[in-house]
Amino acid sequence: MPEGHSVHRIARQMTANFVGQVCNASSPQGRFAQGAEQLTGRTMLRCFAVGKQMFAEFDGGLWLRVHLGIYGAWDFAGEIYTTLGQTGEYGRAARGVWDGTARDADAEDSMSSIGAPRRARMRMAESEKTDAAGASVVADAWPPEPVGAVRLRLMTETTLADLRGPTVCELLDEAGVDAVLDRLGPDPLVGDLAAGEAKFVAAVRRRRAPIGQLLMDQSVVAGIGNIYRAEMLYRARLDPFVPGNEVPESVLRSLWHDWVDLLNIGVEVGRMMTIPGLTGADYQLALNDVRHRHWVYGRAGEPCRTCGTNIALTEMQNRKLYWCPSCQVAPTAA
């Protein structure tokens, strides 16, 4: 269940490896056989993310829309040309992974090789755990056997991407894409930033729902999920229950700018880094362990890193919401 940053990374990986290439598509699982047949032989023209959704355009006006949902994932294998800098020798390719479960050592690479794209031979072993040890064993098997229920496999001569467990995988025409885009709020990495800010502020200000709910509403702002929601509210020291129309405009503008920053960091690092200023061992700890990465998320009952008050937990929109009842308060009247 990647939040927005992961999907942007996947779209970039897809762009690097598939755009401009004639694709062969299949559905090893069978549930997308008809769609795969329509895609086969077409050239991918572009690929991009808006919020948590990925869109890829193929020649002939055919679009692929994918939403990974809570446990969907893409696995890339083969000749991976990446600008993401996340490739160890046998690292995992851009994958819709759980941010907190990335155990491989891609973090340092990620920091050092941004802007230094390189070719890497990367073939996934049968399972993630055997990547390091088992990669060479299966290195000559091409294409690799699908692992698990692969809804869609996209292939070029040298590269493949396997999609598993998505909530949405469908083909659309351009009008269909527009209809989806129309109901999505602004994404800091799509379109004009100032326009996005204005849309976000206006959307929140006209609603009475709690700000904690509105941040997760993809029509208000696209790409924020349960972790970024909790962390952004903490970073703003904002009570999650304040109605949207009672949040001062200045606070909303700050929230938007914070999302701009967090999303950019997330895309670059591949993790939802929400505690600023970490260095050295603390930074490495945060990179490698979700438990050390956040202010409040997943920390119910533990002391607030700032004030020591126990982090509270409640349900909002059927999702767990963590917050510090001491640090996070209603904004003073503007």
Added chain:
DNA sequence: AAAACATGCAAAG
């Protein structure tokens, strides 16, 4: 070994 749980969403009822 089995169960619970997770960074969402859409479709069914």
Added chain:
DNA sequence: TTTGCCTGTTTTC
């Protein structure tokens, strides 16, 4: 409001 997706990790028996 409930269920499906059907993965991968963590927790419980």
